[in-house]
Amino acid sequence: MRISEFFFIIFVTSNFLCVVKGSSHNHAGSNSSRGRHHWVGPTGLRLITVDINGFGDFRSVQAAVDSVPESNRKNVLILISAGRYIEKVVVPASKPYITFEGAGRDVTVIEWHDRASDKGPDGQQLRTYHTASVAVFAPFFTARNISFKNTAPAPQPGMQGWQAVALRISGDKAFFSGCAFYGAQDTLCDDAGRHFFKDCYIEGSIDFIFGNGRSMYKSCELHSIATRFGSIAAQDRKSPDEKTGFAFVNCSVTGSGPLYVGRAMGKYSRIVFSYTYFDDVVAHGGWDDWDHQGNNKTAFFGVYKCYGPGAAALRRVSWAQELDFDAAHPFLAKSFVNGRHWISPSDA
Numbered sequence: 078m079r080i081s082e083f084f085f086i087i088f089v090t091s092n093f094l095c096v097v098k099g100s101s102h103n104h105a106g107s108n109s110s111r112g113r114h115h116w117v118g119p120t121g122l123r124l125i126t127v128d129i130n131g132f133g134d135f136r137s138v139q140a141a142v143d144s145v146p147e148s149n150r151k152n153v154l155i156l157i158s159a160g161r162y163i164e165k166v167v168v169p170a171s172k173p174y175i176t177f178e179g180a181g182r183d184v185t186v187i188e189w190h191d192r193a194s195d196k197g198p199d200g201q202q203l204r205t206y207h208t209a210s211v212a213v214f215a216p217f218f219t220a221r222n223i224s225f226k227n228t229a230p231a232p233q234p235g236m237q238g239w240q241a242v243a244l245r246i247s248g249d250k251a252f253f254s255g256c257a258f259y260g261a262q263d264t265l266c267d268d269a270g271r272h273f274f275k276d277c278y279i280e281g282s283i284d285f286i287f288g289n290g291r292s293m294y295k296s297c298e299l300h301s302i303a304t305r306f307g308s309i310a311a312q313d314r315k316s317p318d319e320k321t322g323f324a325f326v327n328c329s330v331t332g333s334g335p336l337y338v339g340r341a342m343g344k345y346s347r348i349v350f351s352y353t354y355f356d357d358v359v360a361h362g363g364w365d366d367w368d369h370q371g372n373n374k375t376a377f378f379g380v381y382k383c384y385g386p387g388a389a390a391l392r393r394v395s396w397a398q399e400l401d402f403d404a405a406h407p408f409l410a411k412s413f414v415n416g417r418h419w420i421s422p423s424d425a
C-alpha cells in the first residue's frame with residue numbers, strides 16, 4: 078500500500094464519524110433537525126482493486142461493483158489502475174458508500190458509446206438518460222482522479238438523437254474530485270440529489286451539464302467543443318419549491334463558441350456563475366429561455382464577480398442578474414448542497 082492510499086483510507090473512514098455524534102441529543106418528537114441525524118454512517122472499509130491486465134481482484138469495474146453486497150454498510154474503496162475500461166457501469170441505489178479512485182484522470186478511463194437514438198435490448202430507443210457510460214443511483218458515491226467518457230461521435234448541428242451521456246449521477250451526496258467528463262451533447266447528466274464537483278474537467282458541446290441536481294462546481298474547467306453553436310448548463314428546476322440549481326464557483330470557461338452559458342430547461346431553472354473566467358466564447362445574450370414563453374421571467378440566472386473577455390456578454394439580457402453579495406452568498410459555499418454534514422473541510 079502506498080502512503081497516499083493509507084491516508085486516504087483514514088480519511089474515508091473519518092469522513093462519516095462526525096455525522097453520528099449528537100444523535101443522543103435528539104429532542105423528543107424531532108428526528109431530523111440539523112446535525113442530529115439518527116442515521117449512522119458506514120463502519121469499516123473494504124478495499125477492492127480493479128486492473129484491466131488481471132493484476133487486481135477484478136478486470137472490470139462493473140464486476141467490482143457487483144461484488145459489493147446489497148444494503149452495503151462499509152466504505153468501499155475501488156482502486157482502478159491505469160487503463161481504458163470499455164464497459165457500461167451501473168452503481169445501483171442499494172449500494173451506498175462506494176468510491177471509484179483512478180490512477181489519474183489522464184490514465185484511468187471508463188468509456189462507452191451509446192446514443193439516445195440507439196436501440197436498447199427491448200428494441201426501443203434508449204433515450205438520453207439511458208445512454209450514460211456510468212450511471213450512479215446510490216447515495217454517498219465518490220470518484221477521484223478518473224475519467225468518464227462517452228465516445229459516440231459528436232453530432233453536427235441539427236442532428237436528432239445524438240445525445241450521449243458520459244456520467245449520470247442520480248444519487249444524493251455525491252463527491253467528485255480531480256475527475257474528467259468527455260462527451261459532446263449532454264456529457265454530464267446531473268440528474269438528482271446534492272453533488273459537489275471539485276477540480277474537474279467537463280467537456281462537451283450542447284447542454285453538456287444538464288438535469289435537476291442541486292450541485293456546486295468548484296474550480297472546474299468547462300470546455301466547449303461546439304462547432305457552430307453550443308451551451309454549457311441546462312438546469313431543470315420545475316417549481317419554486319425545489320432547492321435544485323447549479324452553482325459554479327471559481328470555474329473557467331474555455332474552448333470554442335459561440336456558447337450560451339445557461340438554458341432554462343425547467344421553468345424555474347437556477348444557474349449562478351461566481352468568480353468565473355469566461356474566454357471570448359460567449360454568445361451575444363449569453364442565456365437562453367429554452368423557447369418556453371415566460372421561462373425568462375421565472376428562471377434565476379445570475380453572475381457574481383465574473384471576468385474575462387466573455388463575461389460582458391452575460392449581462393446583456395434583462396433576466397440574467399448581476400448579483401450583489403447577499404444574493405450571491407447562498408451560491409458560493411458548500412452549504413448550497415448542505416455540505417457541512419457530508420463533505421470534509423479538507424475537500425471543499
Ligand SMILES: *[C@@H]1O[C@H](CO)[C@@H](O)[C@H](O)[C@H]1NC(C)=O
Nearest residue numbers: 105106107108109110114115
Ligand atoms: C423522522 O424524519 C423523517 C424525515 O423527516 C420522517 O419521514 C419520519 O416520519 C420521522 N420519524 C419519526 C419517528 O418522527
Ligand SMILES: *[C@@H]1O[C@H](CO)[C@@H](O)[C@H](O)[C@H]1NC(C)=O
Nearest residue numbers: 081085178179181221222255
Ligand atoms: C489525485 O491526483 C492529484 C493530482 O495528480 C493528486 O495530487 C492527488 O493526490 C490524487 N488523489 C488521490 C486520492 O489519489
Ligand SMILES: *[C@@H]1O[C@H](CO)[C@@H](O)[C@H](O)[C@H]1NC(C)=O
Nearest residue numbers: 276295296297298326327328
Ligand atoms: C480557483 O481555481 C484555480 C484553478 O483551478 C485554483 O488553482 C485555485 O486554487 C482556485 N481558488 C480557490 C479559492 O478555490
Ligand SMILES: *[C@@H]1O[C@H](CO)[C@@H](O)[C@H](O)[C@H]1NC(C)=O
Nearest residue numbers: 366370371373374394395396
Ligand atoms: C421573454 O420572452 C418573450 C417570448 O419569447 C419575449 O417576447 C420577451 O421579450 C422576453 N422578455 C425578456 C425580459 O427578455
